[in-house]
Amino acid sequence: VLRPTLIRIGGRIYRKNLIQEQAYQEEEEGDFCAGPGDCADEPCDTFVVEETEKGFQSRVEVPSLLYKYIIGKKGETKKRLETETRTSISIPKPGVEGEIVITGQHRSGVISARTRIDVLLDSFRKKQPFTHFLSFALNQPAIQEKFLQFKEEVLEKCSKDHGVTSSLFQNPAKLHLTLGTLVLLNEQEIQKACGLLQQCKEDFVDQITGGKPLTVEVAGVEYMNDDPAMTDVLYAKVHMKDGSDKLQVIADQLVERFVASGLMLKEWDRVKLHATVMNTLFRKDPGAEERNNTVTGKSSFKERESFNGQNILKLFENFYFGEVHLDSVRLSQRFSSDASGYYATSGQL
Helix, strand or coil, X not given: CCCCEEEEECCEEEEECCCCCCCCCCCXXXXXXXXXXXXCCCCCCCCCCEEECCEEEEEEEECXXXXXXXXXXXXXXXXXXXXXXXXXXXXXXXXXXXXXEEEECCHHHHHHHHXXXXXXXXXXXXXXXXCEEEEXXXXXXXXXXXXXXXXXXXXXXXXXXXXXXXXXXXXHHHCEEEEEEECCCCXXXXXXXXXXXXXXXXXXXXXXXXXXXXXXXXXXXXXXXXCHHHECEEEEEEEECCCCCHHHHHHHHXXXXXXXXXXXXXXXXXXXXXXXXXXXXXXXXXXXXXXXXXXXXXXXXXXXXXXXXXXXXXXXXXXXXEEEXXXXXXXXXXXXXXXXXXXXXXXXX
């Protein structure tokens, strides 16, 4: 109670009051009813409130997938918002992209309704699984060949270690560096992300790289948890061949820019540059993409069967996967494949 969760929206910070959250069933449309303590009700000057002949109005662009959270079970959330703020809230039909329009006779009521809607949307957006991620592709033929050699040698030398099986290994065509994950719920948000990528290219990427590809080396392996005998993720390390920090600087600045735009949630102070080569999530789902690595999705650790990575770490501590030239950052689509076997690309710089 004394340290409530803080939510940042449009440059302002709001308190989220402690409530007893109700479970939301994904398959039931509008099965959520927000409690009266769910939303902050503080005035906000970060959005436009227009004066009209009949009073005031405010428009907010909302992906159609999120309409149901504003409507609520049997329309209860929408009705309560309208009653408590003395406004009328117009929501497009399900599946139709558009704007939610809030109208009212009093400016304060419109501001109150808009602020509550923003807080609700922010809360539920954070609960959506990520749909896209910024990535550097590491699936060049030479890297894939060395990765398959690594896989063969690990299975040859360490297959008797607890939990080590061929199902743990990454698909070589999808080897990549993840910079950050995004929840993009309609075409407009995808285009916004693509536009921001191009802006980043003009603002700082070209200046850092000098317009030339980054030459990096993929070498050595590390693990992500505290006990190597209970490993869930094993990854290959990546570093600039010339010893500079250009790759790290670009990764950090890209994430910083996307976080500032509201398209990405801040997870770490700096990007952890790594390429997953073994992951216990792949044991049950070869298409899994590091679900535990995003704050927007639920952790899958309970479903995992860890493996003993001690011998792998000793034997392959300095394994050389190869050298690669990075010439583009991709906005990659989760659960997808292109002609090369890599993730489908929605945009790139």
